[in-house]
Amino acid sequence: MDNESLKREVVALLRRNARMSDQEIADRLGSTAGTIAGLIQELERDGVLMGYTAIVNDQSDNGEVRAIIEVEVRPERDTGFDIVAERLAKFPEVQSVYLVSGRYDLRLEVAGHSLQEIASFVSGKLAPQDGVKSTATYFLLKKYKEAGVQFSKDEKHERLKIVP
Amino acid sequence: MSDSKSCRKSWVAQHIAELPRSGIRDFFELVNTMDDVISLGIGEPDFATPWHIRDAAIYALHSGYTCYTSNLGDLRLRKAICAYAKENFGVSYRPEQECIVTVGVSEGLDILLRAVLNPGDEVLYHEPCYVSYAPTIRMTHAVPVPVRTEAKNDFVVDVADLEAKVTPRTRVLLLNYPNNPTGAGLDWAAKESLAAFACRHDLLVISDEIYEEVNYAKRTPSLAGLPGMKDRTVLLNGMSKAFAMTGFRIGYACGPAAIIEAMMKVHQYSMLCASSIAQAAALEALQHGADERDAMCKEYMQRRNVMVKRLNDMGLTCFMPCGAFYAFPSIVSSGLDSTTFAKRLLQEKRVAVVPGPAFGASGEGHVRCAYATAMGDIERAMARIKEFLQELKSA
Numbered sequence: 001m002d003n004e005s006l007k008r009e010v011v012a013l014l015r016r017n018a019r020m021s022d023q024e025i026a027d028r029l030g031s032t033a034g035t036i037a038g039l040i041q042e043l044e045r046d047g048v049l050m051g052y053t054a055i056v057n058d059q060s061d062n063g064e065v066r067a068i069i070e071v072e073v074r075p076e077r078d079t080g081f082d083i084v085a086e087r088l089a090k091f092p093e094v095q096s097v098y099l100v101s102g103r104y105d106l107r108l109e110v111a112g113h114s115l116q117e118i119a120s121f122v123s124g125k126l127a128p129q130d131g132v133k134s135t136a137t138y139f140l141l142k143k144y145k146e147a148g149v150q151f152s153k154d155e156k157h158e159r160l161k162i163v164p
Numbered sequence: 165m166s167d168s169k170s171c172r173k174s175w176v177a178q179h180i181a182e183l184p185r186s187g188i189r190d191f192f193e194l195v196n197t198m199d200d201v202i203s204l205g206i207g208e209p210d211f212a213t214p215w216h217i218r219d220a221a222i223y224a225l226h227s228g229y230t231c232y233t234s235n236l237g238d239l240r241l242r243k244a245i246c247a248y249a250k251e252n253f254g255v256s257y258r259p260e261q262e263c264i265v266t267v268g269v270s271e272g273l274d275i276l277l278r279a280v281l282n283p284g285d286e287v288l289y290h291e292p293c294y295v296s297y298a299p300t301i302r303m304t305h306a307v308p309v310p311v312r313t314e315a316k317n318d319f320v321v322d323v324a325d326l327e328a329k330v331t332p333r334t335r336v337l338l339l340n341y342p343n344n345p346t347g348a349g350l351d352w353a354a355k356e357s358l359a360a361f362a363c364r365h366d367l368l369v370i371s372d373e374i375y376e377e378v379n380y381a382k383r384t385p386s387l388a389g390l391p392g393m394k395d396r397t398v399l400l401n402g403m404s405k406a407f408a409m410t411g412f413r414i415g416y417a418c419g420p421a422a423i424i425e426a427m428m429k430v431h432q433y434s435m436l437c438a439s440s441i442a443q444a445a446a447l448e449a450l451q452h453g454a455d456e457r458d459a460m461c462k463e464y465m466q467r468r469n470v471m472v473k474r475l476n477d478m479g480l481t482c483f484m485p486c487g488a489f490y491a492f493p494s495i496v497s498s499g500l501d502s503t504t505f506a507k508r509l510l511q512e513k514r515v516a517v518v519p520g521p522a523f524g525a526s527g528e529g530h531v532r533c534a535y536a537t538a539m540g541d542i543e544r545a546m547a548r549i550k551e552f553l554q555e556l557k558s559a
């Protein structure tokens with residue numbers, strides 16, 4: 001495999017499991033741990049791999065509230081939505097910012113300790129921003145799937161132990 | 165009425181009574197009585213059937229698609245099979261006459277052999293091979309003629325060995341590549357020489373290509389696609405392996421119209437048709453299942469890389485499989501025979517592998533390790549096998 005396709009495979013494996021060791025990645029792809037470590041460094045340096053995070057099933061009351069917020073934005077000449085989006089992204093309570101097609105423009109995911117905290121973020125910080133025309137806030141009630149991982153496991157059906 | 169007890173020795177037909185009881189049944193039974201075994205003995209995908217395929221089966225039930233279908237199988241499915249065969253195996257078939265839907269490749273093979281063999285006809289096939297070939301041939305009152313394949317030839321059957329076993333009664337050449345249990349495959353040159361052999365002796369070729377899509381090498385067209393071969397080849401394939409659909413029980417056969425018609429007769433009287441619900445699922449899989457099929461294949465390939473490296477590193481020489489999901493390492497360096505190796509590995513380390521002789525005498529000296537098993541289990545099993553070997557050496 002050439003380096004570019006090797007990198008693509010490394011990214012695909014890390015997307016599935018960011019804790020996979022360099023050695024396992026190497027064994028799966030028929031490479032060496034040293035080569036893989038080097039490629040991952042390059043991918044990090046080039047800004048392809050931006051970070052690693054965990055998928056957490058935290059349905060229990062852990063004092064965190066999350067909301068999805070749709071934001072309608074008045075685009076600016078030349079820079080479009082970028083200036084507003086970058087500015088919103090700087091708030092630590094904002095977990096993700098996407099520009100989307102459809103009825104509104106930016107889709108944010110926001111985390112806070114309580115409904116009030118998020119409500120005051122919306123009314124005090126988000127809505128008054130220059131360029132923000134309107135917002136709609138949806139509090140998350142239950143998580144079923146995140147980052148490709150389904151939270152309820154299917155009932156396990158045992159295969160036969162030996163099948164010729 | 166004192167002698168109402170039958171004076172026959174047995175009610176069981178002679179040729180069935182004579183079928184050898186599989187030598188490793190005891191081993192299988194032993195495995196089934198044990199807990200906490202990591203099994204590398206399972207010849208089926210560990211993935212659940214992709215959701216869109218299960219959803220199609222649910223929809224079939226929902227909408228009442230629960231009747232018999234045409235004996236040959238739902239025409240929409242046969243059309244999809246023929247389109248799929250053209251795209252993936254490079255051979256064109258007519259869905260109306262040259263294709264039949266079966267209950268797995270298992271039934272496909274059975275009705276095909278019954279359709280073409282007369283008592284006493286001989287069938288050439290290569291060993292080690294899938295366990296049901298010899299019994300299925302015997303059940304038609306024909307004669308199984310195995311030909312050895314060996315690691316030194318990458319388990320590809322040697323035409324010279326076939327030549328040595330041909331007689332005037334030889335009627336069929338049965339091939340299975342990619343191969344269960346060795347993982348061997350055929351390159352273009354091997355296909356050409358096998359095709360030439362079949363033509364030279366005027367043989368019907370049955371090509372069990374159930375692992376064709378679980379293929380890590382450069383794909384070449386099916387044997388049926390070689391010049392002069394389409395009229396003498398029946399291609400068997402199915403949904404079990406490529407689409408992780410073993411429990412759906414759907415296979416298919418494509419070949420010359422006269423043979424498909426004869427198979428249809430047997431199928432009609434013995435099976436009537438395959439499950440309509442499973443046929444609906446198969447249609448969905450063939451039309452929209454390529455992405456998930458290929459993703460599963462890629463995962464198998466990466467597991468293969470890991471398993472084969474571990475096996476070779478611990479001194480169990482292993483041929484690099486080019487298809488299917490089996491590694492077939494030599495265990496000769498352990499100093500044990502295959503069955504003892506498998507039994508002791510199971511008892512001492514709780515890892516199940518299948519002894520090579522289960523697949524024919526020429527499997528002696530090998531065991532089959534399936535990598536259709538989660539990577540974590542593969543790693544744990546490999547670590548245990550390594551310990552087992554170390555303890556053997558120091559004992």
Ligand SMILES: Cc1ncc(COP(=O)(O)O)c(C=O)c1O
Nearest residue numbers: 164268269270294344402404415
């Ligand atoms: C070589 C070979 N042929 C046929 C079969 C039977 O498959 P099916 O599920 O289609 O009956 C298997 C299953 O293990 C196999 O390995």
